[in-house]
Amino acid sequence: MNCKQPKKSPLLEVCDLQTWFPIKRGIMARTVGYVRAVDIVSLHINRGETLGLVGESGCGKSTLGRTLLGLEKARRGKILFCGKNLLELNRRELREIRKSMQIIFQDPLTALNPKMNIIDIITEGLVEFRLIQGTREDHAKRLMNEVGLDEEAIYRYPHEFSGGQRQRINIARALSLRPDLIVCDEPVSALDVSVQAQVINLLMDLRDRYNLSYLFISHNLSVVSNIAHRMAVMYLGKIVEYGPTGDIIKNPMHPYTKALINAVPKPDSEEAKHKSKRIILNGEMPSPSTPPSGCTFHTRCMEAMNICREKAPQEVKSGKHGVWCHLY
Amino acid sequence: MLKINNITVTFEIDEGIVRAVDDVSFHVDRNEIVGLVGESGCGKSVTALSILRLIPLPYGKIETGEILFYGKNLLELDHNEMRKIRGRAISMIFQEPGSALSPLHTIGRQMVETILLHKNITVKEAWNIAETWVEKVKISDPKEMMFAYPYQLSGGMQQRVMIAMALMLEPDLIIADEPTTALDVTTQAQIFDLIKETRRSHTSILLITHDMGVIWEMCDRVLVMYASKIVEEGSRNDIFSRPKHPYTIALLEAIPKLSADKGRLKAIPGQVPSALDYPSGCHFFDRCPDAFDRCRDEKPKLVDLGNKHRTACFLVKNEL
Numbered sequence A: 001m002n003c004k005q006p007k008k009s010p011l012l013e014v015c016d017l018q019t020w021f022p023i024k025r026g027i028m029a030r031t032v033g034y035v036r037a038v039d040i041v042s043l044h045i046n047r048g049e050t051l052g053l054v055g056e057s058g059c060g061k062s063t064l065g066r067t068l069l070g071l072e073k074a075r076r077g078k079i080l081f082c083g084k085n086l087l088e089l090n091r092r093e094l095r096e097i098r099k100s101m102q103i104i105f106q107d108p109l110t111a112l113n114p115k116m117n118i119i120d121i122i123t124e125g126l127v128e129f130r131l132i133q134g135t136r137e138d139h140a141k142r143l144m145n146e147v148g149l150d151e152e153a154i155y156r157y158p159h160e161f162s163g164g165q166r167q168r169i170n171i172a173r174a175l176s177l178r179p180d181l182i183v184c185d186e187p188v189s190a191l192d193v194s195v196q197a198q199v200i201n202l203l204m205d206l207r208d209r210y211n212l213s214y215l216f217i218s219h220n221l222s223v224v225s226n227i228a229h230r231m232a233v234m235y236l237g238k239i240v241e242y243g244p245t246g247d248i249i250k251n252p253m254h255p256y257t258k259a260l261i262n263a264v265p266k267p268d269s270e271e272a273k274h275k276s277k278r279i280i281l282n283g284e285m286p287s288p289s290t291p292p293s294g295c296t297f298h299t300r301c302m303e304a305m306n307i308c309r310e311k312a313p314q315e316v317k318s319g320k321h322g323v324w325c326h327l328y
Numbered sequence B: 001m002l003k004i005n006n007i008t009v010t011f012e013i014d015e016g017i018v019r020a021v022d023d024v025s026f027h028v029d030r031n032e033i034v035g036l037v038g039e040s041g042c043g044k045s046v047t048a049l050s051i052l053r054l055i056p057l058p059y060g061k062i063e064t065g066e067i068l069f070y071g072k073n074l075l076e077l078d079h080n081e082m083r084k085i086r087g088r089a090i091s092m093i094f095q096e097p098g099s100a101l102s103p104l105h106t107i108g109r110q111m112v113e114t115i116l117l118h119k120n121i122t123v124k125e126a127w128n129i130a131e132t133w134v135e136k137v138k139i140s141d142p143k144e145m146m147f148a149y150p151y152q153l154s155g156g157m158q159q160r161v162m163i164a165m166a167l168m169l170e171p172d173l174i175i176a177d178e179p180t181t182a183l184d185v186t187t188q189a190q191i192f193d194l195i196k197e198t199r200r201s202h203t204s205i206l207l208i209t210h211d212m213g214v215i216w217e218m219c220d221r222v223l224v225m226y227a228s229k230i231v232e233e234g235s236r237n238d239i240f241s242r243p244k245h246p247y248t249i250a251l252l253e254a255i256p257k258l259s260a261d262k263g264r265l266k267a268i269p270g271q272v273p274s275a276l277d278y279p280s281g282c283h284f285f286d287r288c289p290d291a292f293d294r295c296r297d298e299k300p301k302l303v304d305l306g307n308k309h310r311t312a313c314f315l316v317k318n319e320l
């Protein structure tokens, strides 16, 4: 654990974050518009807590995660981590804080350098930050054990492992610097169900053992509902609803959240047995470069009213559950 | 209508012989939606491709078995006869619609060419049929969409076009190989609705997926595949409410459920064995919580439990 944040305040607090990508045209590469990938997002994550981030592909989940890590440049906003605003730090300070924040990607193979063996991959960060005490082998073997890999395999290369094992290698690498926060970007989406469950269990065990915080990004609501304490639902670069996982699943308020939950095939729920009526969301998510006026969901919303086309809804909060929708 | 008897498909690669499909038998009746479910690499796509005789030759080979379509063995047809079946009587929808559509031609042109391959009608007539189908799959502006190129469409729209192409010749059987795996759940729900609405009442579907939720949504009957073999077969209700094979049971338990309660999942330990080197007995032997001696040495056969529920496990009707 590297970060000693002030007592009581959350480990991570994001305020009004905005990440836009310029759209360039012509030989002069003039900026003709922006993809508003993350468009004014606020959230927080406490120590030991998992925040699940869900939404359709292209809604801005990865960009949000990458912005936290400094992999995309924020246009405005604040990222308070351990009490410091990451967007105001200089390079040396940032490098130091990077130790405490790691990321795991969906495709474990492309995230691993095929020319490096496992020991090099998982001790790279330790070497860079001069944190090796004893031998590199000792560190590597300890990490391999922690993620349930055979420690004899430290000299093997990524292609010699299965998908699930590769994701364990990524997790070992992310763990090596003893981070406080790990952004997990669709970490099990490329894995088969039987292996998926193993990796989810591993992530939960590690979280509990080291009091880790996760931003757990996934388009799969079922996966998120199993691991996240709280959830945030994202649509077109904005969070439209957040709250404790149980509340969101049992009492979704935003029409978009309702539609998302409804679209998940549910084999053994009572509801499925009666084949209750489906809410099918029409159309597709509009382009984030030209978001609709008012509530950006109004073009697909079954409950849309006149006001929805004109005015952006404000946050309505009750306890730990918040929603942006004119119905409330 | 479709009856597959004991097919085995192998691939010869540098490391040895891959047994991609191992002694698989099943059938699809008229008007049925049959699901073929299993983890990646278990042989689902190869099963589908062998029905259409699209296994890459010469290193891929259908070693044994027969594929009877209305009583005729497809493995004995010549190329011309097979081409007439493909697309017309049996059509296929793939996971990646982008790769199944040509990037060079407009949607309209590709649809018309496919129709003309199988129907002796004028281009104008074919164009009209195509346009009607683009409209049926609920693509807005069908007239305009006929002139669009695939890259101008989203993944969901491309898959709608593929569905239109698969349905427009009114086939008897549609083989859909993970048709919604690349799409969001919201789009998946739209696509499934569309398939249910637009298929002709006697068109059968063989729906291939790794997702038990999809099976629940769509299928009448289910085939569970593990490591190149069908390990269980039954009605949707039997498979979900009374699964008998330890793999089916474990798989259903391993799936994260959409729920308000959190907790560890029941993972299946270990990994799927390599298709280059399957265990000599039951392929699930080293991961099975209930395995006993016999399972190590002998391969269980599918045993009938009544009500068309069949499973390949020595625990069931142990006396046989």
Ligand SMILES: Nc1ncnc2c1ncn2[C@@H]1O[C@H](COP(=O)(O)OP(=O)(O)O)[C@@H](O)[C@H]1O
Pocket (backbone or CB within 6 Å): A021, A035, A036, A037, A055, A056, A057, A058, A059, A060, A061, A062, A063, A064, A288
């Ligand atoms: N590097 C980039 N340049 C331009 N646009 C991008 C870039 N990365 C993502 N986008 C766009 O930003 C939006 C959000 O993308 P992303 O964050 O990857 O969504 P998600 O992870 O929810 O699928 C999409 O419209 C995507 O095309």
Ligand SMILES: Nc1ncnc2c1ncn2[C@@H]1O[C@H](COP(=O)(O)OP(=O)(O)O)[C@@H](O)[C@H]1O
Pocket (backbone or CB within 6 Å): B011, B013, B018, B019, B020, B038, B039, B040, B041, B042, B043, B044, B045, B046, B047, B056, B060, B275
């Ligand atoms: N063209 C091929 N050459 C060699 N092996 C193949 C080929 N196609 C499939 N296989 C092998 O056959 C097995 C079954 O593959 P496949 O049917 O694609 O699985 P699924 O569709 O269930 O994911 C796998 O072990 C795979 O590696």
Ligand code: SF4
Pocket (backbone or CB within 6 Å): A254, A255, A256, A295, A296, A297, A298, A299, A301, A302, A303, A304, A305, A308, A313, A324, A325, A326, A327
């Ligand atoms: S604000 Fe209006 S359009 Fe937006 S989600 Fe609520 S009801 Fe629908």
Ligand SMILES: [Mg+2]
Pocket (backbone or CB within 6 Å): A061, A062, A063
């Ligand atoms: Mg993403």
Ligand SMILES: [Mg+2]
Pocket (backbone or CB within 6 Å): B041, B044, B045, B046, B177
């Ligand atoms: Mg496949």
